[in-house]
Amino acid sequence: MANRLPSMTPARAREVTVIVPGRGWMPIDLAELWRSWELLYFLVWRDIKVRYKQTLLGVTWAVLQPVLTMLLFTLVFSRLARIPSEGVPYPLFSFAALVPWQLFANGLTQAANSLVASANLVRKVYFPRLLIPMASVVAGLVDFAVALGVLIVLMLFYGQPPTGRAAWLPVFVLLAFAASLGVGLWLAALNAQFRDVRYVIPFLTQVWLFITPIAYPSRLVPPAWQPLYALNPMVGVVEGCRWALLGTPAPAASLIATSAATTLLLLVGGAYYFRRLERDVADVL
Amino acid sequence: MTSPAVRVEGLSKRYYLGAHERRYRTLRDHLAARAAGAWRQIGAALRGRSVHLDGEELWALDEVSFEVPTGEALGIVGHNGAGKSTLLKILSRITEPTAGRAEVRGRVGSLLEVGTGFHPELTGRENVFLNGAILGMKRGETAQRFDAIVAFAELDRFIDTPVKHYSSGMYMRLAFAVAAHLEPDVLFIDEVLAVGDAAFQRKCLGRIGNVTSEGRTVLFVSHNLRAVQQLCRRALWLQDGRLVASGPSEEIVARYLRATEVAPGAVTQLLASLPADPALRLESIALRQDGTPVERIANGRPLEIEIRYEVKQRTTGLRVFFDLCDPEGLLIFRSFHDEGAAGIPATDPGSYVARAVLPADLLAPVTYELRIHVGIYNVRMCTPPLGVRMPVAVDATGRYNRAYLADTHRGLLAPAIPWTNAQVRHQ
Numbered sequence: 001m002a003n004r005l006p007s008m009t010p011a012r013a014r015e016v017t018v019i020v021p022g023r024g025w026m027p028i029d030l031a032e033l034w035r036s037w038e039l040l041y042f043l044v045w046r047d048i049k050v051r052y053k054q055t056l057l058g059v060t061w062a063v064l065q066p067v068l069t070m071l072l073f074t075l076v077f078s079r080l081a082r083i084p085s086e087g088v089p090y091p092l093f094s095f096a097a098l099v100p101w102q103l104f105a106n107g108l109t110q111a112a113n114s115l116v117a118s119a120n121l122v123r124k125v126y127f128p129r130l131l132i133p134m135a136s137v138v139a140g141l142v143d144f145a146v147a148l149g150v151l152i153v154l155m156l157f158y159g160q161p162p163t164g165r166a167a168w169l170p171v172f173v174l175l176a177f178a179a180s181l182g183v184g185l186w187l188a189a190l191n192a193q194f195r196d197v198r199y200v201i202p203f204l205t206q207v208w209l210f211i212t213p214i215a216y217p218s219r220l221v222p223p224a225w226q227p228l229y230a231l232n233p234m235v236g237v238v239e240g241c242r243w244a245l246l247g248t249p250a251p252a253a254s255l256i257a258t259s260a261a262t263t264l265l266l267l268v269g270g271a272y273y274f275r276r277l278e279r280d281v282a283d284v285l
Numbered sequence: 286m287t288s289p290a291v292r293v294e295g296l297s298k299r300y301y302l303g304a305h306e307r308r309y310r311t312l313r314d315h316l317a318a319r320a321a322g323a324w325r326q327i328g329a330a331l332r333g334r335s336v337h338l339d340g341e342e343l344w345a346l347d348e349v350s351f352e353v354p355t356g357e358a359l360g361i362v363g364h365n366g367a368g369k370s371t372l373l374k375i376l377s378r379i380t381e382p383t384a385g386r387a388e389v390r391g392r393v394g395s396l397l398e399v400g401t402g403f404h405p406e407l408t409g410r411e412n413v414f415l416n417g418a419i420l421g422m423k424r425g426e427t428a429q430r431f432d433a434i435v436a437f438a439e440l441d442r443f444i445d446t447p448v449k450h451y452s453s454g455m456y457m458r459l460a461f462a463v464a465a466h467l468e469p470d471v472l473f474i475d476e477v478l479a480v481g482d483a484a485f486q487r488k489c490l491g492r493i494g495n496v497t498s499e500g501r502t503v504l505f506v507s508h509n510l511r512a513v514q515q516l517c518r519r520a521l522w523l524q525d526g527r528l529v530a531s532g533p534s535e536e537i538v539a540r541y542l543r544a545t546e547v548a549p550g551a552v553t554q555l556l557a558s559l560p561a562d563p564a565l566r567l568e569s570i571a572l573r574q575d576g577t578p579v580e581r582i583a584n585g586r587p588l589e590i591e592i593r594y595e596v597k598q599r600t601t602g603l604r605v606f607f608d609l610c611d612p613e614g615l616l617i618f619r620s621f622h623d624e625g626a627a628g629i630p631a632t633d634p635g636s637y638v639a640r641a642v643l644p645a646d647l648l649a650p651v652t653y654e655l656r657i658h659v660g661i662y663n664v665r666m667c668t669p670p671l672g673v674r675m676p677v678a679v680d681a682t683g684r685y686n687r688a689y690l691a692d693t694h695r696g697l698l699a700p701a702i703p704w705t706n707a708q709v710r711h712q
Contacts, residue, residue: 019378019387042418046404046411053406124401125419126378282380283300 022279028271033128043135047110048142062143063150066098073098077215086217086248089158096245097214097238099151100172103144104180104234105205110136111184112201115192119285129278130271133188137181144173155245165244172240179233179263185270189277192285213238217248218255230258233266288390290471290502291353291376296385298346298371298526345371347526348385355390355470358493358503360513360534362541363523365670369506372523373397373473376504391470391502394420398475400460405449409440409459412448416463430466437492438462458485465492472496475506490516508670510538510614542614542654552675562667564600568593568636570657570673584650584699585683588643592657593636601631602662605639608672610654611697617653629662646701650681 052059070091077083078090085093111133115122118132155161191197212234213221221229229235236259239251277284346368353359361369374380376387377395402419403412413434417427427434435441438458448456474493490512497503497516507513513520513534520534522541530537556567571578573589582588592605605622622639623630656672684701 015391017378017389017393019375019382019389021382021384038424039418039421042415042424046407046415049411050404050406121402121419123379124398125395127419127421279381282374 026275026279028130028275029128033130036128036131039127040131040135040138043131044138047135047139051139059142059146062146066095066102066147067150069098070095073215083216083220086242086246088160088242088246088248092154092158092160092246093217093242093248094215095151095154096242097212099144099147100176100237100241101209101212101214101234102147103140103173104176104237105209106143107137107140107177107180108184108187109201109205110140111181112187112191113198114184115188115281116195116198116285122285123282129281130185130274133184133274134181137177137184140180141177151245160246162245163247165247168244169241172237172244175233175240175260175263176237178267179237182263182266182268182270185274186266189270189274189281192277192281208232208234218251219249226255227258230255231262233259233263235259288355289352290355290357290390291351291359291504292388293352293372293376294350294386296346296349296372296375296387297344297383298368298375298380299383300343300345301341344526346375346382349523349526349528350385351521351528351531353502353504355502356497356500357519358497358505358517360517360520360537361504361506361523362510362513362520362538363529366525367523368526369523370397370475371526373475373504373506377473389471392421393471393473394464394467394469395473396420396464396467396475397473399457399464403448403456403460406447408447409435409438409444409451412459413444413463416460417467420464420467421469422467426468430468434459434462434466437465437488454485461485461489461492465489465496469501471502471504473504476508510542514538514613538613542612552673555673559668559673564596564598564661565603565659565667566595566597567657567659567668567673568595570675572655572675572677580678582648582677582679583682584648584679585645587645588648590641590643590655590657592639592641592659594639594659595636596632596634599631599633600661602629602664603632603659604662605657605659607641607658608656609643610656612652612654614654614671617697646683647698648677648679648683649697649699650679651697653677653679 073094074091077094078085083090088096114132114136115129122129122132152162187197187201191201211229211232218226218229218235218239236251236256239248240256242248243250345366349368349372351359361372363369371380373395374397375382376389377393377397379395379397400416402416404415407415410431413431414424414427418424422430435444438455438461440455440459443451443455448459451459472493493503493505493516503516505513505517517534519532520537521531522529522537530540552570556569559567569592571591571593572582573579573591574583574586590607594605596603606619608619609617611617620641622641653676654674655677656674658666658668658672660666660668681699683699
């Protein structure tokens with residue numbers, strides 16, 4: 001065709017794709033992932049667009065879900081169980097934790113189901129399969145942004161506007177994002193092979209919710225258990241977010257370091273496991 | 286450039302039959318199978334043998350090697366399950382080979398299905414960009430070709446309508462249009478033309494033809510042998526995962542047709558070898574003229590096609606039909622047994638005889654291919670994709686002016702057309 005970009009021809013013509021059987025554990029092709037960022041963009045865009053086109057309340061869900069959970073938690077854990085909230089109004093205390101939690105939990109749920117949901121695509125087109133769970137988690141950032149807006153409104157309502165410490169928030173959001181993707185990759189790969197994994201996911205997130213200091217402050221956990229407790233990456237994320245936004249006691253550096261280390265382990269391990277499955281995922285799905 | 290666009294060396298792919306059921310159903314089954322497998326392996330090891338845990342193996346592709354020079358279109362022919370789709374899936378990197386090696390030079394576009402990734406809730410415009418990205422186009426490239434895509438699909442009025450409101454024809458046109466404007470260096474196409482109406486198919490074929498004339502390389506899998514011959518200079522013939530032959534497409538298609546068609550006497554044997562169908566068993570197919578079975582057909586007399594079959598369970602929409610094709614497999618016409626019925630009849634279990642009578646003075650003195658099919662409407666075909674194929678050699682015994690004996694026959698049919706030719710004015 002006449003309108004073909006001439007400058008691209010020579011470079012492409014030299015590009016040779018070699019197809020050989022893969023062996024064992026293979027590294028992730030980061031360069032290829034980087035080249036595919038536009039596809040990631042379109043997959044995210046599709047997820048967001050379709051979600052808000054198909055649902056009656058659209059973006060309201062992003063607000064409703066954490067707000068209702070917060071009200072329920074306030075009623076049960078604050079009013080009935082009298083759980084302390086570090087001198088912060090309990091609604092703020094729990095909501096500041098629910099916002100990153102939602103990013104994590106929804107992201108991993110969506111990512112876990114993403115590969116099976118995209119089976120048709122996977123069987124017919126090649127692209128780095130890692131983009132599918134990635135897109136699911138990235139799409140969750142929209143809901144996160146909306147919920148964060150609600151949180152800021154709530155903070156203003158309680159007369160506790162964000163301070164300069166809020167500049168640390170992106171670090172913890174990134175950590176939550178990475179943890180969500182890491183767990184999501186493991187579950188997506190497992191779910192593609194074993195269909196009963198999907199029934200485990202709601203239970204897993206429910207248990208995880210309670211081993212994360214969302215309804216209660218982490219200092220209630222006995223000191224002897226703290227090192228083990230810190231292995232949950234969401235402990236660092238939640239305590240960090242509360243500290244950055246609400247000025248609750250700063251989490252210990254060791255706690256954040258442990259959370260970050262587990263997250264990294266989950267993410268790298270998940271990516272390798274996913275990559276291993278990727279090779280014959282089209283035959284399995 | 287002397288290096289080939291595609292080089293395939295000893296490419297093989299193994300599947301395990303039943304592996305899906307056995308291994309991948311649930312985690313619990315997996316763990317149970319692992320435990321059972323361990324026992325069997327220990328037992329086998331004690332007896333000095335090895336056991337395969339994953340069921341029977343099947344080589345979908347077995348040591349296939351070939352090369353495609355840059356700018357050439359290569360057709361791939363073969364039965365269902367011959368390994369054609371597996372080959373394209375490996376070359377498109379959808380699945381990995383078990384052994385061997387392949388090299389593909391340049392940007393790859395693969396079109397194994399039309400409309401992969403289309404989302405019904407999104408508009409035509411949105412789907413063009415999404416599908417473009419999935420097929421590997423940059424956003425700028427899609428934007429640049431957007432008008433051409435919409436023009437090709439003939440959808441400009443509906444481009445901002447969600448595709449769930451499209452007719453299937455509109456949907457197909459748009460989906461193919463995106464893929465057709467992909468402009469890769471190497472294009473893999475699998476049976477895409479099996480969909481759509483004749484005009485659309487012609488348009489697609491034309492577009493694929495353009496692709497090769499632009500110096501791009503095409504690998505084309507199709508049951509449409511005429512399209513293979515039209516588009517491809519060379520062809521491969523795969524059978525049971527192995528490369529049977531490669532060469533000029535006319536020659537390969539001819540050899541493929543010869544090898545796969547059935548001599549009249551061998552039909553019974555072929556019918557017996559068909560995979561069992563839960564609803565139907567074909568008992569016999571016979572050609573008769575004047576009540577006697579014939580090997581060669583005289584076109585001056587009616588031809589009776591008799592199909593005996595057994596229906597094993599009550600079936601709605603069971604249709605017996607045949608295709609009359611030219612020697613290259615081009616469909617001349619198709620006729621269904623229930624063409625005269627109203628609605629979709631249900632067939633009770635029992636033995637049946639379907640008879641179709643082709644009138645005298647219809648066939649031309651050529652060798653046709655008759656393809657007998659039985660299908661359940663909207664459910665499945667009970668016969669192979671090309672049907673039960675038998676050659677029908679016709680002799681010129683019909684009505685023609687024998688004074689012009691040397692006149693060569695033209696056309697694929699020679700119907701007796703009533704003519705009048707009267708002088709209306711005297712000089």
